[in-house]
Amino acid sequence: MDHEQHFPLTDYQAPTEAELQQRANSHLALMQQRHTIRSFSDRPVPREIIQQLIQIAASAPSGANHQPWHFVAISDPRIKKRIREEAELQEAGFYNGRAGDEWLDALKPLGTNAQKPYLETAPWLIVIFSQKRGGLQNNDTDTNYYVHESVGIATGFLIQACHQVGLVSLTHTPKPMSFLSKICDRDNDNDRPYMLLVVGYPAEDATVPAHALKKKPFEQICTVLE
Ligand SMILES: Cc1cc2nc3c(=O)[nH]c(=O)nc-3n(C[C@H](O)[C@H](O)[C@H](O)COP(=O)(O)O)c2cc1C
Secondary structure: OHHHOOOOOOOOOOOOHHHHHHHHHHHHHHHOOOOEOOOEOOOOOOHHHHHHHHHHHOOOOOEOOOOOEEEEEEOOHHHHHHHHHHHHHHHHHHHHHHOOHHHHHHHHHHOOOOOOOHHHHOOEEEEEEEEOEEOOOOOOOEEOEOHHHHHHHHHHHHHHHHHHHOOEEEEEOOOOOOHHHHHOOOOOOOEEEEEEEEEEOEOOOOOOOHHHHOOOOHHHHOOOOO
């Protein structure tokens, strides 16, 4: 039966142990150079590159392979301006009390505030939507499974891909994010804005908060049972 067809695994090549070690070393070193950036250059990034990054994101695993995501890639300055205005409005409410003291204290070392100039400066904003229902075909309305997990993994792929090709990103989660549905013309029952990824090159004077450089030691984040 067609839906049970399998193909031989032809696109996998096992590394030698030395290659494995070398790749692990270089990938770890590369990923330790990834930083969330909040000051962007206006240097353009070609649309084709953004398309490829999104294809990389969409190669992520997903529950039942339903791929419960939709990406809206925005470079139009008028739309970026609208997003900045709305995000700053929401964020003003957030920073002026809605967040609560504990959350605001947690954000203090990052130095973030309600001003989001990078939403206009950066060449691309990618709004990631999660979808409750869907399926492989465009008009399918099957239930999607593990939507949050799947979209989170795809977003992780996207962040990693940006870094690997030499771009920087900012994971931005204005609260609430519902204004993005209207602006992106996806104001329906099925699509939910999941995250806003700002993508581009860093400004020349971009900085990294010391707080963000403190990563937990290995012993704290992992237990090995062998
Ligand atoms: C789910 C999520 C939401 C985030 N939201 C924001 C945000 O709204 N604004 C912001 O400036 N940074 C945001 N960040 C970035 C974090 O502050 C950042 O990842 C953290 O400080 C660690 O820094 P690093 O990414 O450079 O390792 C978010 C990160 C994640 C994973």
